[in-house]
Amino acid sequence: MKPARELKAGCLLGMRRVMIDAGKCNGCMTCVLACAGAHAANDKSIIGGMMEKTPPRIQVLPVKGRAVPLLCLHCEEPACVDACMTGAMRKDPKSGLVSNEGGEQACVGCWMCIMACPYGAVRQHPDKKVALKCDGCPDREVPACAAACPMDALIWGEVDDFAAGRAMKTALALLEGA
Amino acid sequence: MSICRTCHAVDRCPSAHRSTNEMYEYCRSQGIPTIFDRYQSQQPQCGFGMQGICCQLCSHGPCRITHRAERGICGATADTIAARNLLRLAVHGAAAYSHHLEEAIDTLKATALGSTPFRIGDSQKLQEVAMGFGINVAGQSERELALQLADRLLADMHKASREPLTSLSLLAPPSRREVWAKLGVIPGGILSEIRDALTKSMTSINTDPVDLLLTAVRLALATGYLGLMGTITVQDIVLGSPALTESWADLGVIDPEKVNIVAHGHVPFVGTAVIQASRDPEILSWAKEAGAKGINVYGSMCTGQELMQRSAASAGGFAGQLANWIAQEYIIATGAVDLVMMDMNCSIPALSTIAEHFPTRLVSVDKVVRLPGVSEHVDYAPEQVAAQARELIRMAIEAYRRRQNGYRGLGSQGNHHGNGRPAPYLPPYKAKVLAGFGLESISRAFGGSLEPLLAAIADGTIRGVVAVVGCTNNRNGHDTTGLAIMQELIKNNVLVISAGCMSSAAEIESLMDPAAEARCGAGLSRFCREAGIPPVLNFGSCVDIGRIVLAVTRLAALLNVDPSRLPVAVSAPEYLEQKAVADGIFAVAFGLLTHLGPVPPVAGSSLVTRVLTEDIEGLLGGKVLLEQEPKAAAAAMIEHIEAKREALGL
Amino acid sequence: MRFVIIGSGAAGVRAAETLRQIFPSGEARRSGNSFEDSGVQVDGRPEDGQVTVTLVSAEDFPPYSRCLLPAYLAGRCREEDLTIRPRDFFRKLGINLLLGREALAVDPGKKVVKLADGEELPYDRLLIATGAASRFPPIPGIDRPQVFGLRHLADARAIEQACVQMCTRPGAHAGAHAGAQPDSDSRLVAQTRSVVVIGGGFVGVEAAYALIRRWGAQLEVTVVEKEAQILPAQFDAYAAGMLQREMEKEGIRFILGRQVGEIVGQERPDHEAGREVGDRCRVVLTGSGTAGDSGEESLPADLIIVAAGITPNTAWAASAGPAVRRGILIDDYLETSVPGIYAAGDVAEFRTLSPERAGALPTWTPIWPNASAQGRIAAYNMASRRRACRGLIGLQNAVEFREVPAIAMGLVEPPVPAKGESGESAYMVLVKAEPEQRRYKKLVLYKNALVGMVLVGDISQAGVYGALLRKKTDVSRFADTIMNDNFNCGHLRSL
Ligand SMILES: Cc1cc2nc3c(=O)[nH]c(=O)nc-3n(C[C@H](O)[C@H](O)[C@H](O)COP(=O)(O)OP(=O)(O)OC[C@H]3O[C@@H](n4cnc5c(N)ncnc54)[C@H](O)[C@@H]3O)c2cc1C
């Protein structure tokens, strides 16, 4: 499979996405705090997220002593959408964002999407029986994580060939089985 | 990662020691998270903090230095922030050492007045040091001398920063004093130095990275000559100087059928008093009444090392060393320990969490030690320590009774008994240790002089000496880096001396057993065999780094060179806390190549990193080596030793 | 171009919506996504390249998820929550949805599908996505009225109604879902009722768990499984044991290693309780059972749920003459042996183990994600965008009982070497069991490739392992970290 080609064939090019430049990540978790804050019910700040104990959707993972940020790539052909047995997980045809929230169908927490996502981008909500993942911050100009990252490890921008290639490096390595 | 390959775990083992790995697996199987689990759940860790370029001093912060924010909100650069943070770490170390020293001085005084169970253990040292401090010793009683010396030391501690430290002028090689005087880093009283360093490192007072680093050097010198050398001197006077003695290490020394007491921390006074009391027939009869076979006092961390090196004298009857910092929870997890006495320094908060699962009673024995969940305190007071020791043993016996009611001994099916507490779980390993090394005991071992050692160094049988000292750290696996370096050094005929938690590591892996001679290069092996000593010499606890400094000072004096010219290096391969930061800076100031691992939080400042690893050598003769791969680090130290040999024409 | 899809399950719906993504709003526009561009052969019909997408279902209910039927039985969701697409989804997308219309036959010559009401649906491309039906083993008495399968909403409704009648007063709220709380004042409910589930596979266990959660106070639920463990097709014995213990804590009883030989009517109807379901019967057991088996010969049963596997719904399409093994045989492009007719989902079976699917992966994998993916990829191929379907995993399942989630994939138990066979097995099994924390992790490797896994408790990296499994990645490079709790997708790339 050659996802890079598919990317071109798909409609991702020209869309705005958070791209990960993992080599720059410093492991400070500001993105994690910012994400939690952005999803707080009332005070949508880092403090608000901490007070409300909102769970973050982006993860910063440990990889042999280094930190690697991971958030949903909003795949062109999302495995999670195929796997979702309630229809809650869907890809918005216009924005291309993949989310299990806000639609008519409710997530029941069957964890089929967790089983399907090759990146481990979906997790169990710590308190509720629903799957939790990046919703792409549809109501924000710039997703909270990318806006907060002090290292430019998370870049919000238009997906051009180069950026798509870079952002999808993980994807490629994974799907190619490299 | 680990040198232990005894189990079938697919994960890499977290520790270099079989016993620790087994205890970790055991705790996991019991559903009890311990240090290695917490380490994992902290991953990944923040790079700003690790590089020392996160400043949290004022309420504008935290400020982090990035390529798009090269200055904090106040204008501080990465260099300022890193240097200031480093100084703040060193201040903590200096303060804790001072506390230890003050307790030792108080004990000296009380002992002189006859109100402690201790007797002056080394009156020769008392005389020598008193003379050094300008006390007229002629015709003075021991008691008088001790009281006067105590006052002089207290006065030295409390001097103003502009009054030069007497201990330093007394103990430091003249060539060093010259270097320090030139740089203006001869310190005054340590308490004043601490005040100055804290003042400077407040936000917006001293923001010059170079001056901050020099302040750290000054502070470290005060720490070295008072906190380290002052403390060990007083301890030797009160408890006796170390003498060669055999002992045991590792969890396998625990005898579950005895009342088991662990002395944990750094300050040996309570531990010594308890050992002495435990030999009292009356107290022993209490234990027998409770059904115990006897009373054992074990050591953990540096208190254990202190007791071990004096187990031929004041700490006779010491039952063995159990573990170092990383493994402290597992001592409790054996389920066979009745009471842990926590003195100053290094009792992790997780001790009280793990103690919830086991019958062990935790008691703090120093007024500065407090842990959430620990409500029993027997705070050390020199005048009361005899009674305190009896009280502690009584508490331990009480705990022993409870432990006996909790389970019915080993070996029955399943691990849980009675009230649901697990039966003891004891990894069956123990290692023989030759302990009690120091200037005096080494010369005694060589028939009264250091000459044979000097000769061996001169003729190349021994290439040089490296002090592998300090803490233990989990970043590269518990004790793994330290042991790898030690083994590499002795293979290359470098004599290793060790103190602190690293010493525990070497003990458990039998490097302090004379039989370890077989693991050395030919020259060192022969030398050890002939002298009947192991290739890694146990110099005791981390404060005994002072003892190492005194030995190197003597070596330099005998060869009539500055210490920086000796074929000697220092490695703190797994440094952990702030006392070690002060020690590390001291070693560099003393003129020695100082290997440090893990990389201290300065890497975010190129200036601080450059000063410490390069520029400082021109000023002080020593520098920091940051090579993290153990073999390469050992190689770099050996290369340094060879270069020094060549320069000396050896 | 007329696309007709029979069956509105996971495969059918996904195919229909994908076709409408390729050919938006029913019209072939001269835009980027036009169907001329896609190179679809038009056969001259219909004119102007008009595209229609018709989705037909025998069931008279908007497309729904049968995976949610256990949740429905547990009273955790209502009927309207079962649907898998928004209310006006199909209309908006321009999909003709024909509900309650059963297809009876296909005439591949005339290219029409014959519906039960006599209508003939012409097609250019046909997708068979008729799924499967519960398999009723040939046991005497299996046709008794107390016996139900669990596949369709109709089944679930019937089971639910039976439970309501068994557990509440006659007529009290019967059928009024969720709100139908048993009336505790009634002396008429004093008697406990017995449910026997035949089959301890995924559906059987889910059904048992659902009933016990909703009716636990009134119902005794027993699962009879012929293998020595529950979930034999998905989990290894250890994980199955863990899950079984969790369910036993809820009060479900398991009888393992025994089969149901017969179902006999025995007890009188309970007229007082106004039962309408029928007589109480007895389930006769054969076999000796696993250790600790109570040895009873038969069980009373007021309700029996058969969950003994499924049979693909292939019969109706036989008239088209496609090759059939267990399911309708398809190639890697999901086309049947009859040109222009495709199949996807539970009804379909791959003809061969292509190199991509070789190894531990079977040709038939009747689970939701596979049905969806096949439906989607079938749509591409029907639209002449040739795309092979690969990398489907053998049986995989996510379950959660009592907040202990569990996921299994692929080969969870390496084959036992034949007697007399010696030497090192090419399989390697890595296990970490922490029963106290209700955590378990097992990876099965075959020649350095992951071929199976079981995760209980911590399932967060299931998808990453799944990707390794699908891709047959050589995992020796991260052999030292693959079992770590912290293993994650970041370990797979070289930074
Ligand atoms: C209770 C239960 C729980 C499950 N839980 C899970 C789970 O958690 N995870 C998982 O992966 N899988 C689960 N499955 C399996 C999963 O539901 C199926 O794999 C999936 O539904 C297959 O989809 P499909 O589109 O191939 O067929 P189906 O969903 O079976 O859809 C076929 C449709 O075609 C219709 N049809 C059949 N014949 C005709 C005809 N002649 N004319 C017109 N229409 C016809 C049927 O009425 C049906 O609507 C579960 C199944 C059941 C029964």
Ligand code: SF4
């Ligand atoms: S959750 Fe995973 S599979 Fe779904 S869109 Fe995001 S990255 Fe892709």
Ligand code: SF4
């Ligand atoms: S904020 Fe940026 S640098 Fe910090 S953890 Fe997140 S991605 Fe990494």
